[in-house]
Every structure is written in structure tokens, then in C-alpha cells.
Amino acid sequence: MEEIEVMSEIHLGCPPPAATNEPFLSRFIFSFPSNDHSSLDNDGDLLLPRRNYSSPSFTVTIQHSITSNLRHVGLQVWKAQLVLSEFVLHKICTSSEFHGIVSLELGAGTGLLGILLARVAKAVFLTDHGDAILANCAKNLDMNSSLFHPHTVVNVRELNWMSDWPIEDNRGDCRDPENFCWSKQDFEQVKCASFIFAADVIYSDDLTIALFSMLRRVMSFGCDKVLYLGLEKRYNFSLDDLKVVANGYTCFRSYVKEDGTGEQEKRSFVGKRVDVTQIPQYLKGYDRGEDVELWEIRYVL
Template identity: 35%
Template sequence: MDQVAFRSDTVLSDVHLLLPNARHLMARLNSVGQPVFVSKFRILREEEQVEVQDSVKSDLGVLLDEDGDLVVTRKPNRMLCDREKIHPVILSQAGEAVSDEEDDEAEDKECAKDIIRIEHTMATPLEDVGKQIWRGAFLLSDFILSHPAVFQEATVLELGAGTGLASIIMARVAKKVYCTDVGEDLLSMCQRNVALNSHYTEPAAERGVKVRQLDWTADDFLTDADAEFGWSEEEVADLHDNTTFVIAADVCYDDDLTDALFQTLYRITSNLRSPSTAYFSIEKRLNFTLRHMDVSCEAYNHFRLCLKQLADMKDGKMKFTVEPVPCSFPQSFQYERVDQLVRLSASGCMDGCMERWVCGWMNGWMGG
């Protein structure tokens, strides 16, 4: 196999089509035969952030043509650096990712701490989309980097972490991050990414990212002592006692899973000792549907319906507020911050608590 094979059910993240990497090597095949890459992403300096944002603003056009048809704006003409399409070659079909030691030696040591390495796939069937990097993860990471004081010394839970990018960025400032998803193959990839980026989180000796399984369709935490990504009783207690933030990026693409997500949120957050805030980053994906005979964002619409139910819920125990978060913060990674990227927050606390809870969501859902 020397080429990427695409099938009718293949989902492709355009984050991976054009990357600013000088080096983009296919490292191995995962258990289902998908090519696996290790890509490097550099956190931009302040002057580069301004240049990228100005470039994107000047290149984005209107979304409708003269006939009123949808025009999805793609790749800005000018970016920070020239990017060419990558033609990957498989280096090996088994084993661990290829070492970047020679490349590391050539890097400027002062900039090495700002290099994030992520193992990922480029295309997957729908059930494996967590193995790709989506724009929502970059947007959420930008928000974390722009508001480090908000998360300083906090205990954070990430839901549907995928490759673990946002958890890795969060671990720079948070006290502890529980990075969760489901599937041993995906969780193993996430664990390797945490190890690949120990140089980034290293300054905080007490900090750590714990990769754990959290199945939204299950009724409780996996506490099997023999499970590689199971929870200990101490970790479950720590989560409930200390978590004040929940984050999630691009996790709503299936209505049943979205329902399960909100049910899981209610189950966990109703047991938290402190009021909590959740931040969602999601991309509105526009599709023409025969049912509507129009362009719609069905997965996003269902997600917003769930948020509305969350804000309207009155069960005598929990209270929530939901707010949009303007995407005006600096862009620290090089990607397309399209208009369809949305940040929402919701806050929740036990009914009757008087804490100030703006920006953030969390703590509950309603059946249905």
C-alpha cells in the first residue's frame, strides 16, 4: 500500500490536505489499515498571529454567488508561509512512529518548546473521525492559549478528545487534565501524543494529562483495574471533587451521540462539588439535504436544541446559562478560522448557589 485509499464512507479533514510542515511523514498503519502521520504544528508568535489574521480577513469572500447559491470559501490565497500539497510515502507498516531525532537537532532550541507533535490519520470512516485533527480543536486550543489565567491550576475534563491536542495545550497551565474518549486504538494514539509533547508540559512537574476511557453510552466510569485506560477510584473522586472546567471540540456530528454527550454531562456535573464551566468549539458544516431542499446544518441545529433545553431545564437541582464566545482572540495555530467555527459556553451550578457564572456551560441535560 503506497497510496491513501479513499472509499465512499471516508471522512477527510481538510486540516491535513495542506499543512505548513516542511516534513510530513507517514509513520505506520494503525490496526484498521489507515495510514498514520506525525505532524508538527508550531505555536505562532504575536507578530505572526497578526499577519495570519489580516491575511484571512482580506481573503474571505461572500458566501452566496449572484444566483444566491452557496459558495463555501476555501483556502485563503495568502498564508504565513507557502504550503505545498503533500504526497506521503509509507515508511513502515508496523511498529511505533518514526523518530524525528535528526529533525529535532536541526531545530532552533529556543523554538522547540513551541512545537506540538501530533500523531493522526488523514482520512477515516465516520466511526474513527477522532483520529483526525479538526479545526474546532485548533480553535479551542487558541482560546486556551489566549486565556491562560482562566485555567491556571484548574482540574479539567475533556470529552471526545480525539488526538488530544486541546488537552496537551491545556496541560501547560492546568493542574490536571483528564483526556477522555473511547476505543483502545484511539486512546493509545492519544497517549502517544501526550508522550510526544512532554517537552511542552514539562515545566509543570506536578501537572499531568491522564488519558482515560469515557463512553457516553455507558452508565458509569470504567473502573476495571485490568483495563489499560480505566479509572481508579481515587481518580473518579478527584474528578468530582476538583473539576471546574469541561472542554469539547467538534464532537457533535451524530444526533444520538450528541444526546449521549449531554446525558453524560448531566451525570458527571451533577456530582461535581463546585460550579463548573464548559466550553464547546464546533464547526457548522453546511450540507444540501433533499429533506429540506436547502442548505442546512442538521448536526449543529440538534446541538443548539440540546443547549436550549439545557438552559431551559428546571429540575430543582441544577441551573445553567449558555452564551456564545466571540472568536476575537488571537490565532496561535495556522489553520483556516472560517466563519462557520463557533465557540459556545455554558455554566452550571447547584440550584440556589450564588456564584457568578458567565461564559461556560456544563452540568446537565434533560432527557428526551
């Protein structure tokens, strides 16, 4: 199964690479919508807004694969990553909630979300598994470093959800950041991470189980943490159920109790859905569809 080639619909229309496995460059243009709300003047007359056809924008250049096997899906850009990125950008534009934070992203993939966070955060840790994905993420950070806040520290680190990380009494002092390993200073900073982000990490039951096992440890580590998770429901025909089901989503919901549906139990994940329709679409050229969800999740200790 791991050798089956898959393709994100975000890459539909991209020309095929000149050579097998050759990376492709896409330019994602984030445009800020103009304020078109009508208002009244002092005499009560209607003021017609002037449309701003040259609204401010910026471009993020991402190196990615157009197709990949399941082990290397982090080399592609996926829909929920774009929606979560727009959510983060909207927060940055409308509040100071993410300004000066330390953040941790699980399954960072191409690094698109981290590039946006690096515009305002104090420190950003982008984590994934596998040398090819980590190296590609680091390349994208390097290509877009001019967008970062000058004092932001951005790190790419290896994190296998099947591991026992973090283990405080077994922390090595990594002196070669190109190996994507963790230093003692990294662990101290991650303790202070108030926000965790993850997108398009819900597609395999085994990985979902490993993800929530990791989240239990990380969200019990240091200060209180909030997880913002973006996912896309993926449907398959089930021979067991003889109907189309979203098995990955079902596994995810078995871990997260929706806020307001009952008394919160200790050591449980409690979440609430973010209304995606209230997030402006800063990135044109793709269809969000109806199967993308964003969740704000806390771990009740």
C-alpha cells in the same frame, strides 16, 4: 455509513501515507503575536513599535490519520479543536483562570488541547472511546511531555457516552493505567474538575443526544463546572426540508438556551457564544472560516 472515509480539511496538502492506515506526523507551531500597539512618549510624540520577527513559539507534534471512517474521526485533527486550543492558549497567556485546575475533556481525539492545558493545569483527564484513539492520544502525550508543567498529572481514560458513567457506588480500583480504566482516585479528582472541554463532537444527532445525557450527570457531579465547547457547523442538503441545513447544529441548539434570552430554568443548559474574532490566531496555516463557534455553557441545577 460508519465505513465511509472522511477527511479533515486541516490535512489538505498532507502527502498520502506510505501504507494504508499508517499514521502521519504533523508539527503545529504556536507563535505568540508581538505587541504592535503604538503609544506616546512623555512629550506626546508617537512611539513606533519595533516589530518582533522572532516572537516566542513552541511546537506540538501530533500523530494522526489523514483520513478515517466515522468511528475513528478522533484519529484526525479538526478545525474547531484548533480554535478551542487557541482560545485555551490565549486564556493561559492573559489570565490565571486555567492555572492549577483539574480539567476533563470529552472526545479528546489526538490530545492536542490536553497538551496545552498540561502546561498550567494540576490534572488533565483526556477521554475518548476506542482502543485505537486512546492509544494514539497517549502516544501524542508521550511525544510532547517535555511541554508539560513538571507537577501536572495527565491521564487518558476510556469514556463511552452511552454508558452510565459516573456511578459512584460501582467504582473499581484500576491498577493498570495502560488499559485506560478509571480508579477511585480518578473519580475523586474529577469531582473537583472545574472545567470541561470538548471540540468537534457535534456531527451526529445520536452522539449529541448521548453527549448531553453524559453532561447532565458529569456537571451535577462534585463542584460547579463550566463547559467550553468548540463546534463547526456542517451543512447537508435535506430531502425532508428541500434545502441545505445544519442538522447537527440544530440538535445542539435544542439543548442549549442562549444566555440573556429569558429566565433560566432549572436543570437546563445555558450558554453564551465566545467572540472568536477576539482570539488571536496563534497557529498559522489554516483558515478558521465562518462556521466555527465556541460556547461557554453552564448547567443550571
